[in-house]
Amino acid sequence: MTNLLIVLPDFDVKPYTHLLPSLEKALISTADLLSLDAPDIAKRAQVPPGEVRKLTAALIDGLHALNHPDDDDADDEDPAHGKRRSLKAAEQVSADLEQWQTISTLDDGLDASLNGGIRAGYVTEFVGESAAGKTQFLLTLLLSVQLARPLGLEKSALYISTEAPLQTTRLAQILKSHPKLSTLPPSEQPSLSGVQSTHVHDLEAQDHILRYQVPVAIQRHNVGLLVIDSIAANYRAEFDKGKERKSAAESFAKRSNQVSQIGALLRQIAQTHGVAVVIANQVADRFLPIERSTSQAPTSQMSRPGSPPQPANAKPVLLSQHRPSEASTAPSLLSTDDPLSFDHQQRFFTGWGDEPSPNLKTPALGLTWTNQLATRIALLKEPVYGGQRAVNEEVSVSSWKRTFKVVFSAWCADSKTDFEITQGGVRAVVEEQVDVETS
C-alpha cells in the first residue's frame, strides 16, 4: 500500500487509516487490492473483509474518475474534479491531434529529420561518445525552447548536470553566433536568464531532486525543457562494486529496478507538465564475438551455427546467398539464423552495429533504460584519415565525420544526417551538388 497516494494523490485515506498499516506489513500493494478477492486479502493482512471491500470500492471509483474524465457521472462530484485536472494536462499533449509542440534544433536539415524537432511530452535521449557533440545539442535546445512557436515553446529551461557544470561561455557564444538567433530582434532573443541550472552529485540527490523539486520548479518558472546531462554518471560509482554480502546479480537487479523507477518518473514529469525531457547518456565499448570458422560454410542441415558471423569490414550481406535456396523459409528471409539474439538485435536499437564499422559502442544502463525511452538519437563519430601516407608515417586524423542518427522515435522515422559543430552551434552538412559534364 505504499503507493496508494502515488497512484491516487487526492485519495481520502482518513476512513481507512486503521487498515493501512496492516496492509503495508503484509506487503499488499494497490494492484493487489484490485486483483485479489477481499477474503484473501483479509486473511493475509488480518483485517475485516468488509473494510477491505469498502477500500477497494473507493479505490476503483477514484481510478475510474481519473481514467474516464469525460464521462457524465464524473462531472458532478468535487473530489473527482481535482484528479481530472492532472490527467487533463497529460491528455492535452497526446490526445490533441492538432497541436504541434516541438523544440527546434535551429537547423533545417536536422529539424526535417525530426519532423519539426524534439517533441514535448516525451523522453528523448542523446547518446554518444565523449566529444561527440551531445552537449552542443543540449545547449542549443536550452536556447531554442525560449523562442516563439513553431521553433520553441516560449518557456524556460531547466538543466541538471551530474559531471561538468553548465558551460555558460559556450551558451553565450551560441547565442551570439548562431545565424538564426543573432538575427532576431533583442525582444525576441532568448537569454541566459531563461535557463535554470543545478548540479547533483549522487544518486540519492538525483532521485530526490527529480521527484520533489523538479515539479515545483517546473511550475514556478514555467519550464518547457528538462535536460539531464548525463544520466549514467551517478550510477557508475554506486552499483559497480556492490556490497560484500550481496551478489553481483542482486545489485544488478536492484539497479535495473532503480533505472525503471527513474524512467517512470521522467515519463510522468514529461506527460503531466507537458515538458520535453532530454537526457544525455554515455557509451561503453562493445566487443564482437569471435568469428568461428564453421559459420563460413553453412549447410542446410545446421539449424544453429555458433554465433552469427560478424561482417567486420565487409558489407553485411546475407547468409542466404551462400545457402542453397530450399523450402526452409526462415533462414532465407533473415540475415542470420539467430535473429532474436541479444547481440544481433542490439545493432538496431543501440544505433551502433547496423553498418560495418570497427568502432562499436553500447549506450550505458542497458536494455532496461532503452525500454524507458521514447526516442533515441545517437551521435556517431568516425575519424577521417587524411593526407598522404608514407610507409613509416602514422596515419593522422584530419577531421571527424559526425552523424546524427535517429535510432528509434515515437514521432518520426529513422534517419541519418551528417552534421558539423560550428561556432554558432550545430548544423547539418549539406552535400554540394557537383554537376557532371556529359559529352
Place this chain on the structure above:
Amino acid sequence: MAVPQAGPSLASSVSSTQPKLPSSSHRLPTVSAFEALQDLQSHGSASELSGVRSLDNLLQNGNASGDGGFERGKVTEIWGPSGAGKTALLLQTAAKALMRGQNVVWVDGDTPLDGPRLKSVLEQNMASTDTPNSNLQQSLKRFHHRVVPALSHLLAMIMHARSSFPPEGTSLLVIDGLNTLIDLDYPRFPYASLSKTEQQRWQTGRRYAVLGSFVSALNKLAVLNNLAAIVTTGCASRTRNDSGLGSALVPGVGGGEWDAGVWSRLAVFRDFSGRCVGLQKCQGRSLISREEIGEVGKVIKLVATKQGGLRERTTLKDVEQTPLKAISSPVKPRKRTYDEVADSDGEDADEYGWADTDEDALAGGGPEEAAATEQE
C-alpha cells in the same frame, strides 16, 4: 441467472445489441444456435485486418470464415525491442478499423501516442482507398485515447470495467506498453537473496498471478464486447546457457497463465533489410517449443513507409511461404465395424455341424474347439 433483456433484442445480431451486463456477471449472453449461424453469415468479418496481406492470412491460418487478421474475442500479444514497429503495425490496424466505421480504444502504458502520426497514417490509408477526406474528422472522433499512469489504473479499467467502457461499436482495444507498467509494481527479481520471509516469497509470485488474472479479465472483455484485444510489450533478455549461445530477447511479460490466455503472439524485430514479423503462436497453438528461446516461428518481412505505416516487402525472388505441414500419420487399414469383427457369442456353435460328429470323439472340449476353428 436470467439475462434481463434476453428475448427479442438478441434476435437481430449479437454484437450490436449486446446487453450490457454488470461486471460481476459470470454468464455470457445466450443465443440460439440458429441465430448464431445467421449472425455469422450476415456479419462478415470477425477479425481486424492489419493491412499486411500475408500476415492476415497467417493469423487466420486457413480458417475459412473471415478475411484474416486479428481475431475478435481473443487476445493477441505483440512484442519486440524498441523501434521495431509494433506501434506502427497497430496504427495501421486501427486506421483500417476506423475507416470501416468502428470505434478503437487505444490505451497507452508508457509512451503516449503521437497525434500527428495517427493522422498521417489515417490519411495514407484513406488516400490508398480513395475515401473522401471529410471522413477524417469523423474517424478521429471514433478513436478513444487513454493514458494510464500506473498498473492500478489499467487494472481498474479492465478488471473492474465500467459498463460504459468500452464504448459501443468498439472493435479494437490496444494496450500499448504493458511490461513497463508491470515492472514498476512487480519487478522480476525483487528479492534475489535467499533469505525471504513468507510474505516476500508471496510477493515474488504475485507478478505472474496478476498477469494471469489480467489476461483472463481481458479475454472476458474481448468476448463480451466482441472486440480484438491486442497487447504490446517490450522485451527483456534471457541467457541461454544450455545451448551455449549468448542471451536472447524474450517477451517482457510471461508466465504460464499469461501464455495460456494469449491466443496469438507476434514478434516484431528488425533486420538489416527491414522489419520482420514472426508468428510464434497462432490460433491458440504455439508454433515454437517452449524450451527454444530465441526462435521466431514463421517470418514475414516488412518495410516501413514514409507516412509511418508498414507494408509487405516485395522481393525480386519469389519467396514462397511453405504452409504449415501437418505430419500425416501412416495410412492405416480401415477399421472393421463392430458387426464385422468375428465373435463367437452370437453364433451358433453348430454351424458346420461338427458338434454332432465330434461329440462322440472328444471327451469334453467340444464347444471350445469348435469356436477356435471358426475364428480362423
